[in-house]
Amino acid sequence: MNETIQLPLLRERFFRRERRSVPAARVFAAGTLADWGLAGTERADDVLLCVSELVTNAVVHGVPPGRQLRLLLRFDGRTVVVEVHDSGSGVPHVVHDGDEGGRGLLLVAALSDTWGVRERALGKAVWCEFERLAQEV
Template sequence: MFRQQRFPRARTSVRAARQFVGDTLAEWGLSERRDDIRLCASELAANAVLHGVPWGREFSVRVAREGGIVWIEVRDSGPGLPTVRHPEPEAEGGRGLWLVAALADEFEIRDERVGKSSCAGFNVAEA
């Protein structure tokens, strides 16, 4: 089962993406790891808005449940691939993907034909 929604390149879309993911989890009756999943969705959406989505384009958020794993996928059509950084403690940014990689049970960035997808998987109890 999955749900997908597109969002414009706007800072308000980060909150909307987090809400979409939270609402989807609630509809599916999933509360396990809800906060981690929503936080990671926010970080991936923020990364897309700030660094990935070209002006005038949208990004998509896909939430899927495959057995005991909930997947969050954020896809944009921008060039380049993001990397997990290890910023200095006094750095003001650069922790988003590091946080996702730390919280998720699985994390990958896929180079797509157009753009890229950032995917985070979370182990949950099977339905």
């Protein structure tokens, strides 16, 4: 029996404000990529590294005590979008030359095709996109 996959695919999970949420988010993202048949693609490791960086930033800087962050992964057959939502204030930015912190976003900017920050009613969503992630057949 042939199974039809409906696109876009969407997965989300909430994580607590604690450091062990970072590896848990990476495991969740790796499992999601595997389920979508993308685990062996050239850029899968880039996606996982960016998940780690964005979740780390949310845990350290973005999630107020007692709140959670939301990791959302979306795939439309060509592009994977990673979004990390938190309820903290402030706008993350890439840090250059000698400043402390902010280097994680430098990695996100270098590895993803595009990234940004979107305001929400409470907090923000930091996102990045990876185009052409599906394996060529």
